[in-house]
Amino acid sequence: MxxxxxxxxxxxxxxxxxxxxxxxxxxxxxxxPPPVPPLVPIGENILPLAEIRPFGTEERVVVERRAGRQHIHCRAGHAPAGVVLRWPDRRLPRAYRGQWRLEGQADAVIGVSVVPAGRDAPEVPAARWSDGPVVVPFTTIWGERTLVLTCPAAGGSAQLDVVRLMPEGAGGSGARGTWVWREQDWHADPVAFVRRAEAAGWTELAIQAPAVPDAALVGLAAALAERRIGFRLLDGDPTMAEAEGRVEAVRRFTRLRHWCDDHLAARPLLELDIEPYALPGFAADPKAGWQGWAQTVRAIAETWDGPVAVDLPWWMRRSPEGAAALASARASLHEIIVMAYRTDPQRVLDAAESWLDEAGPPVRIAIETGPVAQxxxxxxxxxxxxxxxxxxxxxxxxxxxxxxxxxxxxxxxxxxxxTDPAGVSFHGAPSLAAEAERTLVSLLSGWPGFAGFRVHGWEVPHHG
Structure with missing residues (x-):
């Protein structure tokens, strides 16, 4: 050292x-690094997490919390009054296509608006709530947002039971993919392998590029195309982020590009899983490690004659060195696969949100189901x-x-x-992985940048 x-x-x-x-x-x-407030739980009742305060010059509003519900009592009056709900210890998602859903009962018409923190509620509220649920669009406002409930001049009372932030619709599924690193899983019988992939519900596969591609890869690409399953080539090694490994990678992908152009109907997308943080010297100099990664991605994209997909750890954007490398490689990126390896769906969303909050390459979110080390x-x-x-x-x-x-x-x-491996991977718990996938695909659909879901660690069956 x-x-x-x-x-x-x-x-x-x-x-x-x-x-x-x-x-x-x-x-x-x-x-x-400075702590990042956790993302407000999406799709869940966040009323218990809210800070609620009354406002109004006539002091005609009383708020009581009982059994997790908020009871709002408004006396009659002419000056604006009501309550403000905010989540100061959490962050709200940005660029999210969603809606607030409030549930409860009221014996008067309560106005509901989404307002930037520190501003007054509009004279005409976004929605009016009197009984049952009410929905308010989740408008994209940079900075802190608050929910403002305004009292009618005649007074009244309301019981607020639930506040949820939900995506606008049911949510599209997008691509559902995985990666396959072992050539032995498909090489002997590509058609049978594709049948198993179809039965598993995959609509896209990333296949590690063989060291020596042959007719089996041609057959695999054709069988996947016949069943309309997306196909891309996958490769990567931490040493590719180093100078010597970069030179060898360029040579390898140059040969592979020529082979694909000669043997396949179309050159597939290339997906790179290069993890510089696995190198022994990365911890001592992360800037050099991430810069090496960016240089390699740019060099391979130029060699491949087109942008590439990259698999990246969820925490990369929270690292200044990682964020800088990502920006420098941006023009070479066709797509980003975020390895948001968590087993709590809300923690997956927390890890994914910063990748989905701005315009850029399409983003796919991946969870892990294979074994991981502690x-x-x-x-x-x-x-x-x-x-x-x-x-x-x-x-x-x-x-x-x-x-x-x-x-x-x-x-x-x-x-x-x-780390607790059970908090990182769904290994040994396929039913929990499937349940988390169903939940996450729906909630992730609220981000325009979300392009699909990945489940890594598929154990390819070898029977029948």
Whole structure:
């Protein structure tokens, strides 16, 4: 590690397998990025999360919370009055085609409007609520938005039971795809493989490009086209983000492009899963890692003679280095597949939202159903004695604390954080994955940029 003599705090990342920590990357501890407020749950009742306050100069409004419901009492009066609902600890989605749905009962006509924070409600409300549900368009307003309920001059009362943010309609499904990394899954009998894919409900497949393409790939492309299942070629390796790997990747994709042009009816879209964050040196210099990724994507797109699709981790845009690399590669991108690997649908939406909130390449959202390792990060601080020793020769983990010798520094273990694989992948829980997919496809349809759903980790059946 460079400049290890000046480092006071270190992070050691790795995986835990059979209870044993396996380190993979060592880097100076970095300041945590500013926290991002979680996305307001979409499709769920968010009334319990709301901050509600009355407004009006005549103080003619009283609000009471009972059993999760809001009871609003309005006395008669002529000055504007009502209640404001806001979600200060959450963020509302941007560029969302949706609607507010309010449920409850009222014995008077209550006005309902969506208003930018700090502004007065309009004289003519967006909707009028008297009983049962009422729907108000979710207008795209940059900045914080509030729901304003205005009282009639004659007074009255209302019981607000539910507030939901929903997509406008039932939601289209878009493409439903997965990736296939093993050539053995399809090579021996492409037609039978396509029948299995059709039975599984896939409308699109990303197939890892064989090292040596042959007639089986021609047969696969034809069988997929016959059943109108989308076909693209998939490839990627972390080393492609490095200079030497980039050169070899350009050579490989040049050969593959010529083969496709000679043997296939049309050159398929190329999908790249290049993960520079898996390289040993990434943690110490993420800027260089992401810049290398961007250079490789641009070089391969030029070689392929057209923009490419890319698989990216959901957190890339929350990293300044990742966001900068994404911007520099934007012209080379045909599509983005966001690996929003979470098992809580609301956490998937939280991870996906920033990718869908602006104009750009179409975005597909992916969940994981395959096995994943338990990841862990250990934090160390420089100390007189410790179990992590650094020197010019490298880093060494010790079984027991030791003091630093000449030309050495030692660090003491401070704490550990880790991931729960059950919160990342639906592995072993296909029914939960299917339920989450149904929920997510509907809710994601509210974003114009949403182009389809991916379920990674398909276990290809090999019978019949």
């Amino acid at each position: 460079t400049n290890w003599r000046e480092v006071e705090e270190l992070t050691l990342s790795g995986t835990i397998q059979a209870g044993i920590f396996h380190p993979s990357a060592l880097a100076p501890e970095r300041a945590a 990841e862990a990060t250990r934090f160390y601080r420089r100390a007189p004695r410790g179990t992590l020793k650094l020197s010019d020769a490298g880093a060494e983990l010790l079984n027991a604390p030791e003091s630093a010798g000449a030309g050495q520094a030692v660090f003491a273990f401070a704490r550990e954080s880790g």
